[in-house]
Each structure stands twice: as C-alpha cells, then as structure tokens.
Amino acid sequence: MTQKPFLRLNSKDKAFHLFLMLFMLGVLFATLFPFLNVLAISFNDSADTARGGIGVIPRVLTLDNYRQLARFPSIWRGMFISFARTVIGTATGLFATAMLAYVISRRDFMLRKFVTTMFVLTMYVSGGLIPHFMVIRMFGLNNNFWVYIIPGLISAWNLIIVRSFIDSLPYSLQESAFLDGANDLTIFFKIILPLCLPVLMAVALFIAVSQWNAWFDTYLFAPFNESITTLQFELMKILEGAATGGQLGDAGNIQMAHNVSPLSLRMAATVVTMLPMLIVYPFVQRFFVSGMTLGAVKE
Secondary structure (H helix, E strand, C coil): CCCCCHHHCCHHHHHHHHHHHHHHHHHHHHHHHHHHHHHHHHCECHHHHCCCCCCCCCCCECCHHHHHHHCCHHHHHHHHHHHHHHHHHHHHHHHHHHHHHHHHHCCCCCCHHHHHHHHHHCCCCCCCHHHHHHHHHHCCCCCCHHHHCCCCCCCHHHHHHHHHHHHHCCCHHHHHHHHCCCCHHHHHHHHHHHHCHHHHHHHHHHHHHHHHHCCHHHHHHCCCCCCCCCHHHHHHHHHHHHHHCCCHHHHHHHHHHHCCCHHHHHHHHHHHHHHHHHHHHHHHHHHHHCCCCCCCCCC
C-alpha cells in the first residue's frame, strides 16, 4: 500500500503528521541531550565548567581532561583487560548459550522441561553474595582472569531468548537433515547457527555490554591484583581519588596540579567507557531486524 504525499493529505492528517514529527523530534532531543552534554563537558575547560550552563557545545574547548586521564598507566592496562574479557567472554558465552539452547529445544530430549525450569529458577532465586564468594574461592578463581568468564558463562535470560528463537524455526529442517544422515553437531553448526544469526548477534551485544561495563566482580575477587583489574574499576578508583583528594593513584595531587575538576574527569571517563559500545552497536543493529528463515522451507 503506497503512502500519500504530504501535500495531498487533508488538514487533519497534515496536523497529525506535524504533531507526530514534533513529538518524535522531542523524544530524539531528550534522548541525545544527556549524551551530548556529557561530551561537551568532557571537552570543556574545568574552570569554565564550574560556572555551569554547559549545553551541547563546549564553551572553552580543551583536551586537558583526556590528557589528564591518559596520564594514569592503569587506564591502558585496564582497557586491555576489559577488551580481553569482553571478546573472550562474549565468544565463549555466546557459544555455550547457543549449544545449550539447541539441546533444550530438541523435542526428543527428555529432560528439556526440567533443565529449562532449573535455569529459570535462577532468575528468581539467588544464593546470595557470600555463598557466591565462597564458591568462587573454592574453585580457586580469586585473583584469576577466568573469574570474569566462567561464573557468568550462561545467562538464563539469554538462554531463554535463544531457545525461543530456535523453537520458532521449522522443525522439519532438523528432521530432513536427520534423514539425510546429518548428526547433531552437523545440524547445530550447519543449520541452527546460521539461521540463529540475528538473535545471536543481539545476545552477543547484551553479553558484550555486560562484560565491558562490569567492575563489581573485580572489586570482589581481584581488587589488589593490578595485572587483571578492569578499565571500569580503575576509573572508579581514579574518580574516587579525585573527588576526595585521596591517594588512589595520586589522583588528588595530579588533579590539583593540572587544574582538572572531578566533574571533568568523570565526564571524560564516561565517554571513554561508552565509546567502544557506540562504535560496535551500528554494525550489530542490522541483525536485529533481519530474518534468515524466509523461504527456507514451505509447510
């Protein structure tokens, strides 16, 4: 059905379209303003920022806030660890989630309801922080890089999403593959994974954002092992030191020497942490709306 040109619409339709455009522009502005404001403050001079009134454009453009942030050697080490845990955690978590989702989606798997129920229960019932800490220590994952990967390998929420997507695929695809002599691994790698690409990319984004933004596990299990501390944890220490004038990395002393306020440091750190996800998201977004099963089978 073709849409009428705007000039050919009657007055009521024109008024509705104008209202809709103005409303969407308002939503767009409300969505973008906080991000643009953070960006403007991060590039604005600290002394000028203290006056207030910064909108979406810096009044006194400067890179001192980012130069100050880059002076901390822990930033670069933490960035490498965060990047490594994001890549490894996303790849392993996605593969484990997809494989388990395929298993519990199989109609001939007798324990599919039991296994699904056990995972769903973990979304509502938790053992608590202390038992979790004791389990991590019992397996020797304290001060170990794998504490970022193994405990959160499979998320029940992501598992249900992938399993539901597999359930929506025509089961005759698997049956016909079995008749042709394919085994479970062949079906999983050659049929299920390619068809599940849209949902897997969406889940990959969820896992990557969670891994990149994580810092509390570092605080619990590796706070003093600087070789594996993450970027977000190091930024938290720097901002805390800058705000209190403490000695966490001599943040307070450096802040006074270079005239960089805690607010400016905080905004620069915010931009640094969210920039990688903003770069990745446009490349993943196209998979959210694409379907790969169209025309795969006729029933």
